[in-house]
Amino acid sequence: LLAAAQDFDFFYFVQQWPASYCDTKRSCCYPKSGKPEADFGIHGLWPNYNGGSYPSNCDPDSPFHPSTIANLTSEMGRKWPSLTCPSSDGLSFWEHEWEKHGTCSESVLTQYQYFQTALNLKQKANLLQILQDAGIKPNGGFYTTEAISEAIREGLGYAPGIQCNVDKGGNRQLYQIFLCVDTSGTDFIDCPVMSKSARCDGLIEFPPFSSGLGPDHQEE
Numbered sequence: 001l002l003a004a005a006q007d008f009d010f011f012y013f014v015q016q017w018p019a020s021y022c023d024t025k026r027s028c029c030y031p032k033s034g035k036p037e038a039d040f041g042i043h044g045l046w047p048n049y050n051g052g053s054y055p056s057n058c059d060p061d062s063p064f065h066p067s068t069i070a071n072l073t074s075e076m077g078r079k080w081p082s083l084t085c086p087s088s089d090g091l092s093f094w095e096h097e098w099e100k101h102g103t104c105s106e107s108v109l110t111q112y113q114y115f116q117t118a119l120n121l122k123q124k125a126n127l128l129q130i131l132q133d134a135g136i137k138p139n140g141g142f143y144t145t146e147a148i149s150e151a152i153r154e155g156l157g158y159a160p161g162i163q164c165n166v167d168k169g170g171n172r173q174l175y176q177i178f179l180c181v182d183t184s185g186t187d188f189i190d191c192p193v194m195s196k197s198a199r200c201d202g203l204i205e206f207p208p209f210s211s212g213l214g215p216d217h218q219e220e
């Protein structure tokens with residue numbers, strides 16, 4: 001291969017707040033295994049360039065092989081649930097993430113290591129605990145993005161990027177948190193550049209995901 005050994009500069013490790021995915025106009029569907037726990041879930045581990053652009057769909061010859069990651073899938077079901085409709089077991093979400101992003105890190109991580117690395121990073125960055133320890137709770141209250149960022153910078157040692165979305169009522173809310181990770185997938189780093197997707201500013205809601213009630217359009 002003529003490709004350079006290192007064909008990206010760092011990863012974004014992106015976690016999503018399930019309540020904020022579900023309370024939008026598009027709604028959501030819980031996984032076949034049931035409602036996920038009230039915690040941030042993994043969205044993806046995304047190779048990126050220092051300039052802000054990123055590679056995608058790097059290797060059509062490297063399809064997703066669920067059998068390769070069989071001993072990770074039960075943990076992935078809990079830590080990396082898919083909330084799109086219709087309800088799923090997550091495999092199509094993980095396939096999408098592997099094909100779009102994972103294949104661009106193959107110089108560093110095998111398919112097994114890619115998913116294992118994301119699970120390890122989730123373990124290392126317990127964002128909900130960090131936020132709650134700082135008094136930032138998913139209770140429908142409003143918090144500044146500065147307070148959220150500062151709590152994570154204090155608790156983890158690295159400042160995050162914050163992505164907002166909008167709920168059915170038009171409120172801006174905490175949707176995703178971006179952290180940066182070195183090319184080996186081992187350590188968090190200061191972000192070389194922040195994604196355009198994660199530049200939310202101002203006062204935002206941190207909505208609850210605790211009630212037993214399902215999303216409004218579960219069957220949609």
Ligand code: 5GP
Pocket residue numbers: 016021043044081082083084092093096097100
């Ligand atoms: P992206 O391309 O944005 O990394 O991934 C988003 C894609 O994964 C979309 O096609 C979306 O439909 C699918 N997907 C499946 N489950 C989820 C989920 O729980 N959250 C998000 N954000 N996307 C999901």
Ligand code: 5GP
Pocket residue numbers: 021022024026027028029083084085
């Ligand atoms: P994906 O199908 O790329 O490429 O989805 C496009 C956008 O719509 C992404 O931001 C994705 O997260 C969102 N999306 C896709 N399906 C659903 C869904 O079932 N519910 C919600 N709330 N968002 C979705």
Ligand code: 5GP
Pocket residue numbers: 012046047048052053054055100194195196197
């Ligand atoms: P959105 O436009 O909803 O923010 O992002 C849609 C999808 O584009 C994401 O799910 C992800 O797959 C990809 N994406 C968005 N921003 C970035 C970025 O800064 N870096 C990388 N590597 N992918 C991104």
